[in-house]
């Protein structure tokens with residue numbers, strides 16, 4: 001599904017140059033559930049942002065299926081993001097001024113031609129994560145766990161083939177974290193490919209493969225025995 005070859009990402013300022021990604025080679029296969037671990041600052045979020053096409057590598061090749069992302073313009077990337085990618089963040093990133101239902105609808109912003117189907121899809125996505133009863137509430141009226149489940153509904157309402165999650169359980173207590181992991185696991189069981197950054201070894205163990213990063217490189221890749 002995805003192939004990263006010799007990906008680098010450097011940040012240059014007047015004084016210093018930071019190498020966020022030094023040399024990343026990674027294949028993500030369709031249907032995988034991949035956990036990424038590693039110390040703070042090792043490049044996990046940078047890697048996820050590049051996978052999500054919201055950041056571009058300084059060097060290297062990114063193939064999404066047959067398509068080379070380097071030759072795609074911003075409009076084509078936005079279309080790819082809107083149609084095939086779903087994002088989940090540690091801090092939920094819901095819009096405070098919108099209700100939960102309106103937030104979830106944002107996940108269909110780039111989808112045309114759904115017409116009467118939109119409302120149904122939003123309801124199904126909210127049902128899926130158990131927040132339908134909070135549809136007309138605002139994010140601040142919900143617990144952290146509910147907010148993250150709403151954010152997952154927004155991510156999956158467009159039925160993305162790839163879900164990118166950056167420490168999705170990082171701000172949650174054990175029980176709510178487990179609920180989020182259960183949702184991700186069942187989405188993966190239904191065919192979604194998932195790439196998740198986590199600091200939790202037990203959550204990483206629920207993925208099918210775990211990679212460890214250090215200083216902008218992948219230092220190990222271990223598939224779970226099943």
Ligand SMILES: Nc1ncnc2c1ncn2[C@@H]1O[C@H](COP(=O)(O)OP(=O)(O)O)[C@@H](O)[C@H]1O
Pocket residue numbers: 011018019020038039040041042043044045046047
């Ligand atoms: N926008 C940026 N400008 C400059 N340096 C950055 C920027 N984003 C990230 N970095 C640096 O790149 C490195 C990797 O960051 P990041 O991918 O956020 O790590 P992680 O998610 O593993 O904690 C860090 O040294 C960080 O300071």
Ligand SMILES: [Mg+2]
Pocket residue numbers: 044045046
């Ligand atoms: Mg990070």
